[in-house]
Amino acid sequence: MMTAATGPRIREAVRPFLFLAPALVITAAVIILPAVQTLWMSLHDYVLFRPDDVPFVGLGNFIKALGDEVFWLSLVNSFVWIAACVGLQFLLGLGTALLLNQSFWWRGLARALVIIPWALPSVIIGLMWTWMYDLNLGVINDVLLRAGLISTPVAWLARPDTALASVVLALVWQGFPFFAVMILAGLQTIPDEHYEAAEIDGATRWQQFRFVTLPALKGVIATALLLRIIWVANSLDVILVMTGGGPGFATHTLPLYAFLKAYSAMEFGYGAALALMLAALLLVVVAGYVRRIAKEEVR
Amino acid sequence: MIERRSALRRLIEVELPILVIIAFALAPYLWMILTSIKPDAELTRAPITYLPGAATLDHYRTLLGRTSFGGNLVNSLIVALGTVALGLAVSVPAAYAFSRFRFPGRKWLLVQFLTINMIPVVLLIIPLFVLMRKLGLLDTHAGIVLGHATFAIPFSVWMMTSYFNALPMELDEAATMDGASRMETLLKVILPLALPGIVTTGIYIFVTSWNEYLFAMMLSGQSVRTVTVALQLFIGEFTVQWGLLTAGGTLVAIPVTILFLVVQKRLVGGLTAGAVKS
Numbered sequence: 001m002m003t004a005a006t007g008p009r010i011r012e013a014v015r016p017f018l019f020l021a022p023a024l025v026i027t028a029a030v031i032i033l034p035a036v037q038t039l040w041m042s043l044h045d046y047v048l049f050r051p052d053d054v055p056f057v058g059l060g061n062f063i064k065a066l067g068d069e070v071f072w073l074s075l076v077n078s079f080v081w082i083a084a085c086v087g088l089q090f091l092l093g094l095g096t097a098l099l100l101n102q103s104f105w106w107r108g109l110a111r112a113l114v115i116i117p118w119a120l121p122s123v124i125i126g127l128m129w130t131w132m133y134d135l136n137l138g139v140i141n142d143v144l145l146r147a148g149l150i151s152t153p154v155a156w157l158a159r160p161d162t163a164l165a166s167v168v169l170a171l172v173w174q175g176f177p178f179f180a181v182m183i184l185a186g187l188q189t190i191p192d193e194h195y196e197a198a199e200i201d202g203a204t205r206w207q208q209f210r211f212v213t214l215p216a217l218k219g220v221i222a223t224a225l226l227l228r229i230i231w232v233a234n235s236l237d238v239i240l241v242m243t244g245g246g247p248g249f250a251t252h253t254l255p256l257y258a259f260l261k262a263y264s265a266m267e268f269g270y271g272a273a274l275a276l277m278l279a280a281l282l283l284v285v286v287a288g289y290v291r292r293i294a295k296e297e298v299r
Numbered sequence: 300m301i302e303r304r305s306a307l308r309r310l311i312e313v314e315l316p317i318l319v320i321i322a323f324a325l326a327p328y329l330w331m332i333l334t335s336i337k338p339d340a341e342l343t344r345a346p347i348t349y350l351p352g353a354a355t356l357d358h359y360r361t362l363l364g365r366t367s368f369g370g371n372l373v374n375s376l377i378v379a380l381g382t383v384a385l386g387l388a389v390s391v392p393a394a395y396a397f398s399r400f401r402f403p404g405r406k407w408l409l410v411q412f413l414t415i416n417m418i419p420v421v422l423l424i425i426p427l428f429v430l431m432r433k434l435g436l437l438d439t440h441a442g443i444v445l446g447h448a449t450f451a452i453p454f455s456v457w458m459m460t461s462y463f464n465a466l467p468m469e470l471d472e473a474a475t476m477d478g479a480s481r482m483e484t485l486l487k488v489i490l491p492l493a494l495p496g497i498v499t500t501g502i503y504i505f506v507t508s509w510n511e512y513l514f515a516m517m518l519s520g521q522s523v524r525t526v527t528v529a530l531q532l533f534i535g536e537f538t539v540q541w542g543l544l545t546a547g548g549t550l551v552a553i554p555v556t557i558l559f560l561v562v563q564k565r566l567v568g569g570l571t572a573g574a575v576k577s
Binding site: 272 | 309313314316317320321323324325327328330331334342343345346347349385388389390392393395396397400402405406408409410412413414415417418419420421422423424425426427429430445446448449452453456481506509510511512513517527530531534541544545548551552555556558559560563
């Protein structure tokens, strides 16, 4: 046992990495390597059906995007999409959480049922909403006609002025339970004494909400908003299923445009550049989220 | 008197609004199920009828008997179970290392696992498609499982690390005193105690993989098509056959709804732990 002193020490130093190795190797292969390849592709004029002729174009793809009208349309749509989806999901989620935090006899059931939209696949969500928006046989037109709110059926997903809002509604439906659940968990950590004290001080219910509830929820809300912005900004499958980006470019968002360029047009280089521009725009949000979580969780 | 007034007030201010919200949350789902049991004659007739005049399982029979949907369900099951197996097998030891060992770069690495989970999917799928084609893994279950590993591994490393962190270090120390190696400690002492966390993480991976569309669509062809991809293709093929489509949607949605409801409490605890602390 000559290496009695150094042997165990080396083993000690290497051991964590043996435990980590499988995760690190697979992650490197399926995430890091593809991400680097995307970077490489973005600098080349890479078209799938011309694999042997891949000229280096430098920042050409990015410059091309700046002059591409559809890119700008997609970018504007992305901002509208994120603001509308996340904003409405948040407001509805907050309201739901405040209600679910009250006591009533079927509260447990209500808390379970409300999260159901969260569990469903995007394709099914796209499918059920497309069916509900159907021009002649859709339940939404039927209800609105019966209520006298519209006089003729509306082709919600086929009209440029209603398509984006219609898809937003489907995503709000899918996403508000996430906010409800996160905020409810936050509400449950606020001690009753804080409300009692506020009541003794004569605070109205609005004041209690404004000065007790909201400050206590600040952290949860910030984390949930950041996480959801990232998620909504990246999500394209519900739009893909419901409208495919149309009519025209009315529901094109940046990730969808990048995907369509790469998948349908086979312009991998340009698609990669668009995807990277999305990632760059999200960088600030991701950094904010990671910093918040890392501060709380990583010890 | 006051009792009754406050009960009425609660009904109007809390129970009625929450009832409206629950109705909003469930209505599209219920509408899908109702559509799937209506005969075609009722589905194509305007003005629409709300409740089925004569409920039927015809659409389910056609779907499972005359289309490839049964096979698609099996493919989704294989892919989801494979993703759970791969995800847990590699992330449980990794999470154990993050939780129990102190080594240079530990915090940095752990944060990277969180960060890579935020990389836009659209940034990864094209190179993954090229990579899988080179490896001959296109249109195989393994290829899709590897695609799904992109979200399963970072997520479960993160979840499992926080579950392991909740178990006291003294357990490991006692096991080491008794002469157990680190691997033995993990397998015999820590794993049984972390089982609820592992099951929750596993079910969440299963649901996410079962629900996933983009990777499955890019990486699969004729032979290993999953249900989400098949349904999306059906939407193009059978534009007007909403009975079939909603029957398929119902078959896909019900298992994940049940799984989600089973784990929801613990999952919510795990997902929100980081956000609620502070």
